[in-house]
Amino acid sequence: MNIQWYPGHMAKARRMMQENMKLVDVVIELVDARIPLSSKNPDIDALASGKSRVLLLNKYDMADPKYNELWKSYFEKKGFYAALINSKDGQGVKQIKDIVYKACEAKIERDRRRGILNRPVRAMVVGIPNVGKSTFINSFVGRATAKTGNKPGVTKGKQWIRLSSKIELLDTPGILWPKFEDPNAGMRLAFIGSINDDIIQTTELSLELILFLDRHYPDSIKNRYGIGVPGNLNELRDCVPVLERIAIKRSCLMKGGEPDIDRAAGILLDDFRNARLGGITLEFPQDYEALPV
Numbered sequence: 001m002n003i004q005w006y007p008g009h010m011a012k013a014r015r016m017m018q019e020n021m022k023l024v025d026v027v028i029e030l031v032d033a034r035i036p037l038s039s040k041n042p043d044i045d046a047l048a049s050g051k052s053r054v055l056l057l058n059k060y061d062m063a064d065p066k067y068n069e070l071w072k073s074y075f076e077k078k079g080f081y082a083a084l085i086n087s088k089d090g091q092g093v094k095q096i097k098d099i100v101y102k103a104c105e106a107k108i109e110r111d112r113r114r115g116i117l118n119r120p121v122r123a124m125v126v127g128i129p130n131v132g133k134s135t136f137i138n139s140f141v142g143r144a145t146a147k148t149g150n151k152p153g154v155t156k157g158k159q160w161i162r163l164s165s166k167i168e169l170l171d172t173p174g175i176l177w178p179k180f181e182d183p184n185a186g187m188r189l190a191f192i193g194s195i196n197d198d199i200i201q202t203t204e205l206s207l208e209l210i211l212f213l214d215r216h217y218p219d220s221i222k223n224r225y226g227i228g229v230p231g232n233l234n235e236l237r238d239c240v241p242v243l244e245r246i247a248i249k250r251s252c253l254m255k256g257g258e259p260d261i262d263r264a265a266g267i268l269l270d271d272f273r274n275a276r277l278g279g280i281t282l283e284f285p286q287d288y289e290a291l292p293v
């Protein structure tokens with residue numbers, strides 16, 4: 001399955017990102033813990049060159065606990081300050097201020113030697129669409145904040161949120177584009193719902209998902225739908241009977257009583273995207289150890 005996705009405003013997004021990047025010391029990059037590499041922007045290393053880097057594995061509540069820590073170590077080994085977070089309920093978010101500050105220690109020390117004292121570090125949040133940037137910013141910022149900049153009649157420019165005497169955050173996140181040139185990444189992004197379903201064939205996508213689940217999480221479909229899954233699923237057409245069984249179980253039948261596999265496909269994708277099949281990770285660190293991030 002080949003998914004091509006060219007967001008219309010990519011060039012503009014890139015320009016804005018470059019402008020904003022000049023203003024910050026540290027980049028807080030969000031990825032999705034279920035697909036940490038497929039949800040990582042391919043150009044961010046070049047864009048953020050020379051900046052301190054923090055990598056947050058967001059939505060870890062929806063990923064497989066077995067792989068969460070392994071992914072965190074993976075990124076730490078590649079030189080990132082990394083953390084697992086659930087922006088929706090705030091899990092892991094409290095520690096991020098310390099991590100951001102720690103990531104900037106070398107810069108703070110350089111400033112100190114040049115006689116610059118007590119200047120807050122400036123941070124921005126970046127990530128591909130739907131990765132949870134706004135939810136994270138809300139959770140990170142909490143209630144006790146004051147906005148600086150853009151006060152009427154005083155300053156024009158960026159809005160900075162003062163998180164403490166030590167950290168200021170740019171209030172608008174940088175939107176990055178995903179790895180649309182990699183078909184596997186495209187498919188995983190589609191699985192989690194980050195690509196508009198209008199431009200993909202959802203029944204085919206759900207067959208791909210069944211193939212993956214059968215290989216890596218063989219009980220997930222059985223447990224969710226209470227159906228037997230036929231053995232030896234090797235290709236997409238082998239997975240059609242699974243959709244048929246889901247359709248029958250969920251009473252999705254067409255006029256003649258035939259199972260409606262398109263509706264079953266929608267149910268499966270929706271269940272997966274809402275973690276009703278359990279915490280599932282779609283790519284595994286051991287497959288990428290040897291590659292640069």
Ligand code: G4P
Pocket residue numbers: 058059060061062085086087088089127128129130131132133134135136
């Ligand atoms: P963005 O700014 O990067 O585009 O993403 P945004 O914050 O809008 O989040 C996209 C969706 O992901 C939202 O769900 C949000 O609630 C959910 N989300 C963000 N962080 C987490 C997390 O850590 N765990 C889980 N489980 N979900 C998270 P939505 O369906 O668009 O809205 P809603 O159902 O929350 O209203």
